[in-house]
Amino acid sequence: MGGRGRRARVADVHAVARGMPFVTVWEREDGTDRPVYQIGGKSFVFFRTARPDAVDPETGEKYDDVIMIWTESEDEKLALVSDEATPFFSTPHFDGHPSVLVRASRIGELSKQELTEIIQDAWLSRASQRRATNWLKEHRL
Numbered sequence: 001m002g003g004r005g006r007r008a009r010v011a012d013v014h015a016v017a018r019g020m021p022f023v024t025v026w027e028r029e030d031g032t033d034r035p036v037y038q039i040g041g042k043s044f045v046f047f048r049t050a051r052p053d054a055v056d057p058e059t060g061e062k063y064d065d066v067i068m069i070w071t072e073s074e075d076e077k078l079a080l081v082s083d084e085a086t087p088f089f090s091t092p093h094f095d096g097h098p099s100v101l102v103r104a105s106r107i108g109e110l111s112k113q114e115l116t117e118i119i120q121d122a123w124l125s126r127a128s129q130r131r132a133t134n135w136l137k138e139h140r141l
Helices: 010-019 074-082 104-109 112-126 129-139
Strands: 023-026 036-039 042-047 066-070 099-103
Touching: 010 023, 010 042, 010 104, 010 112, 036 112, 042 112, 066 104, 066 112, 074 099, 099 104, 112 129
Parallel strands: none
Antiparallel strands: 023 036, 036 042, 042 066, 066 099
């Protein structure tokens, strides 16, 4: 990964996720800016609160900027987290769950194009077959 256009920004996560069709945004009641982006009631991008499963190995402090992004499959997840060129990671809490984690502070290690493709794939993995097929017909060759 890397090298395909400008660096991604956290604002791109919001813009791309919100820009997919039929997306609803669930805002937290506690007033924090940690939206959950959903398609058909299924989350595909999720800004997490600090949790004990994702901590700084040096300080033990919980990461407060983790974004969860669904993947198409466990194989896709493993490909992303095992590629040292990406900022993606997982924790034992997500073993067997088709999603990757990324810290917002490291999102710039991806290009905007790479981030866009990952979020689009997340949406496709959670959308109904009809919606996914229609979107693919409109956007892919």
